[in-house]
Amino acid sequence: MIGSIGAESRYSTGYNNLKPNRNQNKWADTLAQTVDKEDISSRADINRAKKSTVMDSYLALSGKTINTLKQEYSEYESENYRIVPDNEAECFDIYNKDGERLGAFSYSDIKIRQDETTGKQFLISEHGTMSYDALVLDDELKDALQNVMDKDSLDVETLQGFTLNTHSGTGIQYLVKDGEKGRGGKVLLQNEADRKRYEELAEMYFDKYPNLIESREEGFIWADLEIRGMAKRTDQGIISIGADGMSYSDNENYKNNWSVRFSGSMYEKLYEWLQNNKDSMEEIHKFSTWQKVFDEIGGTYERVWSKEELDQGYLNN
Numbered sequence: 001m002i003g004s005i006g007a008e009s010r011y012s013t014g015y016n017n018l019k020p021n022r023n024q025n026k027w028a029d030t031l032a033q034t035v036d037k038e039d040i041s042s043r044a045d046i047n048r049a050k051k052s053t054v055m056d057s058y059l060a061l062s063g064k065t066i067n068t069l070k071q072e073y074s075e076y077e078s079e080n081y082r083i084v085p086d087n088e089a090e091c092f093d094i095y096n097k098d099g100e101r102l103g104a105f106s107y108s109d110i111k112i113r114q115d116e117t118t119g120k121q122f123l124i125s126e127h128g129t130m131s132y133d134a135l136v137l138d139d140e141l142k143d144a145l146q147n148v149m150d151k152d153s154l155d156v157e158t159l160q161g162f163t164l165n166t167h168s169g170t171g172i173q174y175l176v177k178d179g180e181k182g183r184g185g186k187v188l189l190q191n192e193a194d195r196k197r198y199e200e201l202a203e204m205y206f207d208k209y210p211n212l213i214e215s216r217e218e219g220f221i222w223a224d225l226e227i228r229g230m231a232k233r234t235d236q237g238i239i240s241i242g243a244d245g246m247s248y249s250d251n252e253n254y255k256n257n258w259s260v261r262f263s264g265s266m267y268e269k270l271y272e273w274l275q276n277n278k279d280s281m282e283e284i285h286k287f288s289t290w291q292k293v294f295d296e297i298g299g300t301y302e303r304v305w306s307k308e309e310l311d312q313g314y315l316n317n
Contacts, residue, residue, distance in 0.1 A: 124162065204219075259303070262302070
């Protein structure tokens with residue numbers, strides 16, 4: 001049994017409830033902006049995408065109804081999966097045996113996308129900018145989809161427009177749409193070993209940063225971000241990194257927090273630099289460390305001064 005972690009899994013919660021410190025009400029703009037873009041209703045996007053087609057317009061003008069053209073499917077359940085069709089939205093909600101919703105997949109997206117490098121097969125459905133559901137297909141899920149759609153086999157095509165990456169710390173893989181590095185992605189939990197490592201990472205966040213993370217659900221959010229390369233742990237706090245900027249939140253002293261804003265091109269340079277140098281960095285909780293990196297790779301950035309930094313009369317470095 002496999003799954004993916006996204007905005008609708010049982011580990012998710014409202015990102016706006018996260019706090020940088022239990023005694024303060026400040027949070028990094030970068031993280032909030034990153035997650036807000038992901039918090040999109042898959043079902044609503046599917047419905048919107050289907051409302052204004054040429055065929056709809058033709059049928060409306062001719063006084064006919066489109067209902068006769070819709071495919072009708074019935075619910076199907078296998079040992080480890082439950083597939084629930086929404087014939088109005090023309091998509092399947094797929095659940096695992098524990099009742100966790102794995103994603104919404106448009107009828108037109110029920111096909112195998114195979115990675116040429118690894119041979120792995122995926123089920124992917126896009127719902128809008130930076131919003132998509134993705135699963136690694138196993139034989140049981142393929143058979144279940146074939147049964148519910150009354151097909152002998154599913155169409156197969158080469159995976160394009162997405163890149164499969166592996167988190168070095170856990171070995172967990174994640175899928176990222178091309179051009180959305182530092183913004184989106186789907187963590188792929190392909191077996192119980194993946195799930196266990198994911199849960200251990202979430203527990204580590206919860207235990208290590210009690211002033212930043214109030215619940216285990218928030219720990220799962222940070223584990224998801226770290227696997228996708230958008231968060232990094234330090235002894236003192238957490239660094240969040242995205243295509244729009246980065247920030248640091250200190251577990252013990254909020255006055256040590258800092259934030260910086262930059263462009264997507266700057267993020268690309270930083271990402272490439274980190275691939276070769278991340279293990280050699282020291283004191284990464286200090287902005288002065290990153291300032292040297294920014295100067296080395298070139299590009300522009302802007303410090304985002306917090307009220308606390310301005311009030312205390314000096315700037316964190």
